[in-house]
Ligand code: FAD
Ligand code: DLZ
């Protein structure tokens with residue numbers, strides 16, 4: 211007697227041959243379920259490029275599985291029988307096949323984990339083995355620590371993987387070369403940006419569907435240039451390693467009005483969706499270093515982002531639990547300014563970061579942290595609204611990685627689980643790291659009065675309105691001393707002008 215058939219769920223960001231659910235399945239017995247569903251495509255208004263990327267990559271993954279002999283029940287978004295949700299599709303397919311159980315890989319969002327737990331057909335959620343640190347390993351590391359600092363977690367991951375190790379010592383004698391990675395924006399960039407791919411027939415079909423169904427969402431769909439299959443993602447990685455990695459470290463934090471990608475890899479959407487294994491990226495970077503093709507500061511920085519930050523963020527998300535995205539330590543309650551949805555602002559740094567987010571579903575780390583994130587924090591925006599914006603607009607965004615970056619690192623809404631102080635800065639930081647201020651309608655050197663850079667005003671307003679919380683923080687003492695040394699009238703003017711700016715922002719006036 212043959213064993214009862216089962217369903218094997220593969221989600222849109224689980225497109226790896228080695229994904230746990232497939233590894234535990236049986237080609238001869240089981241049916242793989244993949245589904246483009248309205249619930250997943252609209253729990254936030256995802257950028258059309260993000261939806262198109264996932265649907266195209268899903269369709270190609272399903273085709274490869276079929277070629278490899280799997281039975282795949284694939285539901286397209288426009289299938290008249292589409293139930294609109296992952297659980298609905300599992301129930302429909304269970305009825306079709308007589309399956310009484312489902313094998314799944316744990317999703318990257320608590321929302322979907324809960325939905326699978328409540329599914330009337332039992333779902334076995336297997337650990338997602340695509341990550342370096344399991345939940346248990348992160349918990350063991352976190353246990354008993356007062357502060358969960360990335361740096362110490364990262365060192366364990368270095369030892370575990372052996373990347374850039376010289377015996378039991380870090381290569382070059384230091385664990386972290388971040389100090390060398392803060393060069394201001396160069397005059398020009400010798401890298402033409404990420405490898406771009408012309409849409410094939412499958413991608414074109416998806417683009418038409420997405421245009422019709424999600425054309426009204428924030429974001430430009432065409433030109434669409436993302437990789438949608440592993441071979442392409444690998445080529446994009448090689449292109450980065452050969453042409454950009456050597457300078458990645460130096461200009462990691464820089465921003466330029468005329469260049470959207472600088473020396474960044476632009477691979478996060480591929481790695482997060484399963485098209486590219488993080489190990490391949492780290493192996494290739496280390497090989498470039500060993501061959502003398504890329505310097506240590508660049509390669510250490512790149513590997514740290516992946517086995518350090520990326521793994522640590524995931525650890526934090528699962529450690530902190532499903533309520534994490536509701537946190538609001540600073541009691542911020544302003545609405546997200548409307549210019550986050552149309553880039554229509556005179557603040558050039560923001561219009562550039564948001565404009566390119568609209569066009570590419572991509573912005574690099576410092577744009578996300580020190581421009582859009584910094585402004586939202588300074589302006590006291592409700593962190594949940596900030597979280598939903600980031601989750602919607604970036605092609606690499608899923609809660610497991612987006613929420614700790616936004617709620618924790620960027621908005622300090624978790625009260626300091628990730629960082630010992632909030633990432634806030636005045637315009638001076640943006641001026642140092644970019645060329646935006648040179649042509650901005652606001653004047654970065656101007657602290658008050660007509661045309662003063664809003665970051666300058668809001669920076670002090672933030673510090674003063676949260677003085678009770680941060681006054682005793684040794685890492686912020688210097689900032690408060692600087693404010694206290696200002697002339698009394700000047701302090702009053704700064705705070706009053708900041709209030710006026712915030713009132714204009716609240717009223718919906720163009721700023
Ligand atoms: P590079 O700068 O070339 O870095 C290489 C790789 O390192 C990335 O591909 C990524 O996999 C990894 N990485 C770097 N920094 C981080 C980080 N802080 N957390 C996790 N991985 C990291 N990253 C996402 O993948 N999804 C998100 O939704 C996301 N939201 C963010 C929100 C905010 C407010 C901030 C400050 C950062 C966010 N990041 C997010 C992290 C980072 O900005 C992106 O991973 C990076 O910009 C992706 O571009 P890249 O591939 O060119 O990265
Ligand atoms: C983000 C996304 C979108 C837009 N659409 C789908 C979909 O139609 N089908 C699917 O299986 N997955 C989709 N995803 C990815 C899921 O939302 C993701 O698996 C969860 O958020 C967990 O990370």
Ligand code: SF4
Pocket residue numbers: 556557558559560636637638640641646647650651652653654663664665
């Ligand atoms: Fe941004 Fe201020 Fe510089 Fe304008 S002057 S680009 S608002 S930091």
